[in-house]
Amino acid sequence: MNKKIFALATLLVSSLFLTACKNEKITNITYVNQGSDTQPEYIESTLYDLDEENTSPNQDNRQMFLILHYTAVSKDETLALFKDPNFPASSHYFVPELPTNGKFTVYRLVPDDKRAWHAGASSWQTNSSLNASSIGIEIENLGFPADDEQLPLMQRRWYPFSSKQQIEVLADIILKITKKYEIRPDRILGHSDISPGRKFDPGPLFPWKRLYEDYNIGAWYDNDTVNYYRTYHPWKNDIASLQSKLALYGYNVPVTGQYDQVTQNVVSAFQMHFYPEKYDGMADIETVARLDALLEKYRNVARPAISP
Ligand SMILES: [Zn+2]
Incomplete structure (x- = not known):
């Protein structure tokens, strides 16, 4: 992945778009469904009846965590990688930086009830391997220039999340997912929270405080x-x-x-x-x-x- 070229190109494109789209309110968000969730809830059989009357109240949602990532590569490269059967990673949702032709598209690459491969070795509150119990959202952002890879974290030149529309759209998705699966605010996490030292996304410039203050999303201190x-x-x-x-x-x-x-x-x-x-x-x-x-x-x- 040549991050340097993508970084330059994205910076150029985003500054052009950002000037053009400043203060433009999102009115039309399209969710592109790349997966299929039309399968029946259970395997039917002629060998037995399935009793669904005796239910247990002792249950919760499998979607316990919401994990946020940055892509580190461009939109086109992200989509190409996630659609490549030989690439060992994916996410449920992908939020690009900017709209295309005036319309914002969010990509749903994996249905919520399937495992997307976004967390890897990970842990939170003694739960581990969080792919099984989380929803993953990838956010288009280049992270930091590849040249900075060996620098201490605070010396890296992190790319800002400067698209207001991207954060507005992201907030909308987070609110819908956390409401649907009753995900607690302190379980909306960055990849770096669940894989410290191994992962640094969504990075120190990700607007956690703004999401909390403007949308009541996630945990924050008083x-x-x-x-x-x-x-x-x-x-x-x-x-x-x-x-x-x-x-x-x-x-x-x-x-x-x-x-x-x-x-x-x-x-x-x-x-x-x-x-x-x-x-x-x-x-x-x-x-x-x-x-x-x-x-x-x-x-x-x-x-x-x-x-x-
Ligand atoms: Zn990540």
Whole structure:
């Protein structure tokens, strides 16, 4: 994949389109269904009757997680790869950056009830291999230039998500999917959250905060709570407590008491999602205060009293 050429081309094309499409409201979203979900719910048989009267209330949806990705390649290359039977990856949905001929098209490449191959080795809240239990959405964005691959994360030149229409369309899909499958806000995650150190998408410029504030999508901390923890219970470099808190929120990190590479990768993933001003993987008081605020809001952790 020659990311450099695609990056240049996309930048050129997007700046042209962005000027043209500025403030244009999306009125017409087409969902292209690339799969088929017309099969019957079960295999019928002449050997037995199937009793469907005795049902159990003990069930939930298989679609427990919603995972967001960037494509790292252009729209055409994404579609070509995902339709190639020899390419070992796919996603349920693909959201391009811009409309074509005034009309925005979202691609549905795999039906919701099938496994798309987007997560790979992954974990959240002790669930692993999340392809089986998630919906994957690929978002057209080039990530960072290939030349930056060996640089520390904070030195890479990340491409912005500058298409307002793309985020508006993405928000619409996320709202529909999370409503349909009752996916909890803290289970709307980036690939980097579930595969820290191995994956960095959707990257530190992905607008998590904006999605929360404008569309009530995903998890986000409350500022007052962060202030409380920062002021009254600032992190005192206790690595084991940091690891326990990250694990309680959902990250796959063993409690070793050592600031090892796994811990640094997980802290970096947390920061790319919730602290995009700093994602070097080194925790600080602000990082842990935001984590504490999320634990209080989404994991029912009781607020400790003000220390004397
Ligand atoms: Zn990904």
